Amino acid sequence: MMNASKSADHSILTQSEVVKAQKVVAGYGEKVLWQDANFTINRGQFVAVIGPNGAGKTTLFRLLLGLQQPISGTIEILGAQPTRGNQKVGYVPQRHVIDTETNVECLELVRLAISGNRWGFSLSSQNERKQARDAMEAVGASELAHRPLSALSGGELQRIFLAEALVSNPEILLLDEPLSNLDIRRAKELVGLVNSVVRSRNVTAFLVAHDINPLLPFLDSVIYIAYGKVATGKPREVLTSEQLTALYGVPVEVMRDSKGNVAIIGNEDYCGNFCKDE
Amino acid sequence: MMSMNGLFLDLAQIFQYQFMQHAFEAGTIVAIVAGIVGYFVVLRRSSFAAHALSHIGFAGAAGAVLVGASPVYGLLAFTSLGGVGMAALGQRAEHRDVQIGTVLAFMLGLGVLFISLYTGYATEAYSILFGQILGISITDVLVTLSISIVILFAIAVVYRPLLFASLDEDVAEAKGMPMLIIGVIFMLLVAVATSIAVQVVGVLLIFSLMVTPAATAQRLAKRPAHAIAISVAISLAATWLGLLLAFYEPYPVSFFITSLVFAFYLFVRFAYPRINPSKVQKAESVELKLAGQSKDTHHDKTDERTDKTEEHNIED
Numbered sequence: 001m002m003n004a005s006k007s008a009d010h011s012i013l014t015q016s017e018v019v020k021a022q023k024v025v026a027g028y029g030e031k032v033l034w035q036d037a038n039f040t041i042n043r044g045q046f047v048a049v050i051g052p053n054g055a056g057k058t059t060l061f062r063l064l065l066g067l068q069q070p071i072s073g074t075i076e077i078l079g080a081q082p083t084r085g086n087q088k089v090g091y092v093p094q095r096h097v098i099d100t101e102t103n104v105e106c107l108e109l110v111r112l113a114i115s116g117n118r119w120g121f122s123l124s125s126q127n128e129r130k131q132a133r134d135a136m137e138a139v140g141a142s143e144l145a146h147r148p149l150s151a152l153s154g155g156e157l158q159r160i161f162l163a164e165a166l167v168s169n170p171e172i173l174l175l176d177e178p179l180s181n182l183d184i185r186r187a188k189e190l191v192g193l194v195n196s197v198v199r200s201r202n203v204t205a206f207l208v209a210h211d212i213n214p215l216l217p218f219l220d221s222v223i224y225i226a227y228g229k230v231a232t233g234k235p236r237e238v239l240t241s242e243q244l245t246a247l248y249g250v251p252v253e254v255m256r257d258s259k260g261n262v263a264i265i266g267n268e269d270y271c272g273n274f275c276k277d278e
Numbered sequence: 279m280m281s282m283n284g285l286f287l288d289l290a291q292i293f294q295y296q297f298m299q300h301a302f303e304a305g306t307i308v309a310i311v312a313g314i315v316g317y318f319v320v321l322r323r324s325s326f327a328a329h330a331l332s333h334i335g336f337a338g339a340a341g342a343v344l345v346g347a348s349p350v351y352g353l354l355a356f357t358s359l360g361g362v363g364m365a366a367l368g369q370r371a372e373h374r375d376v377q378i379g380t381v382l383a384f385m386l387g388l389g390v391l392f393i394s395l396y397t398g399y400a401t402e403a404y405s406i407l408f409g410q411i412l413g414i415s416i417t418d419v420l421v422t423l424s425i426s427i428v429i430l431f432a433i434a435v436v437y438r439p440l441l442f443a444s445l446d447e448d449v450a451e452a453k454g455m456p457m458l459i460i461g462v463i464f465m466l467l468v469a470v471a472t473s474i475a476v477q478v479v480g481v482l483l484i485f486s487l488m489v490t491p492a493a494t495a496q497r498l499a500k501r502p503a504h505a506i507a508i509s510v511a512i513s514l515a516a517t518w519l520g521l522l523l524a525f526y527e528p529y530p531v532s533f534f535i536t537s538l539v540f541a542f543y544l545f546v547r548f549a550y551p552r553i554n555p556s557k558v559q560k561a562e563s564v565e566l567k568l569a570g571q572s573k574d575t576h577h578d579k580t581d582e583r584t585d586k587t588e589e590h591n592i593e594d
Contacts, residue, residue, distance in 0.1 A: 065452045085454020093448035102321070102445070105500035109445055116442025117455050121434035148500050164449065 016042045018172060018204045019064065021230075024073035026059050032071065033059050034225055039232035041221060043171070044202040046195055048215045048235075050264075051225035057208045058094060060225065061174045064206075065091060078171060085117070090165030092158075094176040094208070106152070106160045107132055107145040113164040135167035136160070139193060155186035159193070166197065173197070173205040180210065187214045194218075212239075213261045226252075226266065239264065292525055301411045301531070303419045305517040308478045309487065311426045313510030314433060315471040316492030317502065318464060322444045325489045326375055327364055327465070330382040332472045332484040334360035337385040339406045339476065340392035349406055350421060353473035356385070361465035365458070409480035409532040412524070422474045429470055436463050441502055478517065479532045486536040487513050494543045497550075512542050 017040050025035040033056035041047055049057050062068040063075050066082035075081075078088055111132040115122070136142050141159040144152065152160065158178045165173055175194065179187040191207075195218040198205045209215060212222065212235070222238050224231040227248040231238050238244070239262055244252035252266035292298045319328045338356025339349035364378065393403040405413065433440075443450040443460045451457050468488075475487045495509035520534035527534075 067452065083454070084452070089452075091449060091452045093452070101496070103496050103500055103505075104321075104445060104502060108501055112438065112442040112445065113449065113453075116438050116450065117453055118438055119435055121437050146500065164446070 018043050019075070019077050021075045022073055024063070024075050024230075025071040026056055026063055026068075027071055028059075028068075032228065034228050034230050037073070037230035037232075039223065039230065041204060041206075041232075043204055044198065045204050045220035046198045046215075046218050047204070047206045047221045047223060048212055048219050049206055049208045049223045049225065050210070050212050055225045055227075057225055058176055060223070060230075061091070061176055061206070061208070064172075064174060065089065087168050088171045090168065090170035090173045092161045092165050092173075092175045092178055094180070102150050103148045105146050105148055106141070106163075107136065109149060109160065110135055110163050110167050113167045132163075132167055135163040138166060138197065139163045153186075154181040155190060158182065158190055162190075162193065162197070171203060173203055175205060175207045177208050177210070179207075179214065184214065187211075191215055191218060212264075216260065216262065224264075235262075288522075292522070297412055297414070298521070298525065300414045300416060300419050301521055302518070304414045304422050304474075305411055305478055305521055306514065307419075307422050307426045308475050309513040309517040310510050311429050311471050312475045312487040313491050313495075313513040314506055315429070315467050316488045316513070317495065317506045317509050318440060318444060319468060319488055320492040320496055321441075321502075322464070324464075324468070325485070327378060328468050328472060328488050329485060330378045331357045331360050331364075331465075331469050332476060332481045332488075333382045333389075334385045335469075335473055335476060336406060336481045337389040337392065339481070340389040340396070340403065343402050343406075344392045344396045348418065348421075349402075350418065350473060350477065353476055354425075354470060357469035357473050358466060360385075361469035362462055365461040365465040405480070406476065407480050407482050408530060409476070409478050409483065411478045411521070411531050414477060418477060422477065425470055425474055429467060432463065432467060436460065440464060479535055483532050483536050486516075486532075486539045490539040490543050491516070494539070494546045497546050512539065516542070 019039075019041040021037045021039050024037040025032055026037070027033040049060060051057055059068065063070055064077055064082050066084040066086065077086070107129070111128055114128050114131055133142070133145065136145055139159045139162045141156065141163055144156055144160060147156075149157070149160070158181075161178070162173075162175075165175075173194070178190060178194075182190060191214050194205055194207060197203055198218075206223075207215065212219075216235060219235050221232060222235045224238055224244070227250060229248055231244065231247050239254050241252060241254045244254060244264070244266070248266070250266060252264065255263045255265065257263075293302075319325055335353040335357040338352035338354075340352070341356075342349050342352025360381075367374075389406075396402065439450075439455055439460055440463070443455060443457060444464075447457070472484055472488065475484055479486050491512035492505070492509040494512055495505045495507075498508050499505040516535050516538035519538055520531050523529075523534045524531040
């Protein structure tokens with residue numbers, strides 16, 4: 001009891017806040033990717049993480065997963081320091097496509113996300129199978145249960161990965177570029193699905209994407225990482241030429257078309273080596 | 279009925295010979311272990327690492343013979359060291375083909391040196407390379423049995439984490455699973471399984487028990503437990519049939535075993551999909567292929583996938 005109340009006192013989060021970053025500097029060793037990041041994300045928000053390749057979007061996820069520590073500053077997730085293996089955080093890594101020869105059925109992968117970290121031999125229990133089936137149903141993938149992973153299309157795979165992340169009933173979802181292998185129609189379908197998960201389960205979802213436009217109708221916040229800095233806020237407020245130019249100190253232009261689509265144009269050479277893939 | 283009677287008579291006759299008894303005992307144990315471990319080897323795409331381990335074992339076996347010990351101890355020592363070394367280099371070290379190949383060639387060379395220093399029978403080298411199941415002693419059978427019990431127990435303990443880590447490395451890591459430890463345990467399992475399997479098929483033919491049955495089984499079953507059962511069944515059938523055939527025909531057992539697993543593989547790979555097309559679902563990845571030109575950092579992986587898909591389509 002003592003410990004619990006103590007850690008609650010020390011937490012910098014209020015009730016509705018699930019992630020809070022204060023003066024965070026992130027990178028590898030001496031190499032700083034971004035610095036001075038201050039932001040707060042509330043429960044039940046749908047958050048897009050955007051920015052050029054190599055700007056440090058995945059690094060933000062690695063910090064939240066406890067796979068990497070900030071160089072300085074503090075980051076809190078659900079009232080505590082991020083730790084590896086937090087069951088409350090569901091993660092879909094930036095994928096590598098599953099091998100064409102991996103002839104293992106989808107249900108098996110989703111089921112392993114429940115009990116795969118347990119030692120000792122056990123055949124799958126009824127309960128586990130039901131949990132896995134429920135997660136697959138929640139992402140509209142029930143009919144894929146017995147299909148081999150190798151036979152899935154990109155969109156179907158992402159649904160299975162989402163089910164895999166959801167099966168342990170997480171409060172936070174970290175989705176790293178789930179849209180990158182999908183055509184526009186499937187990307188929109190997946191974004192709609194993530195949105196319904198966020199709303200129906202009051203889950204907070206962070207989604208890394210190259211293109212913010214399919215996400216715009218659903219977003220509560222955007223985290224824009226570029227030029228070594230991090231901008232956060234409501235999409236309408238953050239994604240303006242004035243805001244981004246002022247923040248980054250280089251000319252950044254945000255253009256909107258008649259349908260509300262956004263294009264962010266900046267001098268991406270500025271971030272040097274990190275941008276070579278773009 | 280006649281033929282059944284005949285078969286039983288034959289078996290009775292075969293088991294009168296002690297060397298055939300020992301061969302069946304050791305062969306059965308090895309087939310079970312290799313069939314199970316092989317499934318994970320195939321799932322993790324570590325077949326080259328397994329192949330390399332057996333070659334590293336060759337130097338160990340030859341060294342053991344040189345100092346007058348049983349080859350299986352040399353095999354165990356060298357493959358375990360090699361396996362732990364590969365695992366300790368990192369999860370993806372199992373796939374560093376060039377580095378592994380370099381070490382493999384050196385170890386084979388070392389084995390050749392040991393063999394040439396050995397002044398006894400030259401057949402030792404031959405039996406390490408191609409197996410010596412018909413010359414197996416009761417001590418070897420007992421050693422094989424004890425080792426196998428340890429392996430099976432270890433697999434029972436690591437079954438789920440190993441399966442999950444093999445299927446989805448990134449998520450498993452994020453869930454806090456000890457990837458390095460799992461990797462080391464896996465390579466140790468492969469090392470030890472390889473060491474005992476060498477007695478049956480030899481260093482050079484290790485694929486036939488450690489990879490081919492599991493690769494065949496993976497085409498037939500989508501659930502790991504089922505695939506493992508099929509893998510064991512195939513390696514058992516090939517070993518038993520191989521021993522039976524070798525009893526009557528003057529050709530090496532390992533030739534029969536390798537031919538039988540190869541025949542199974544060919545059948546499942548090419549004939550089975552025609553007989554039972556519903557069971558074999560091909561990757562219908564046209565959509566993925568079209569979307570494959572993503573600009574993310576995983577260029578090579580996407581390309582690899584596209585290549586493989588094309589290969590599939592050509593075969594269709």
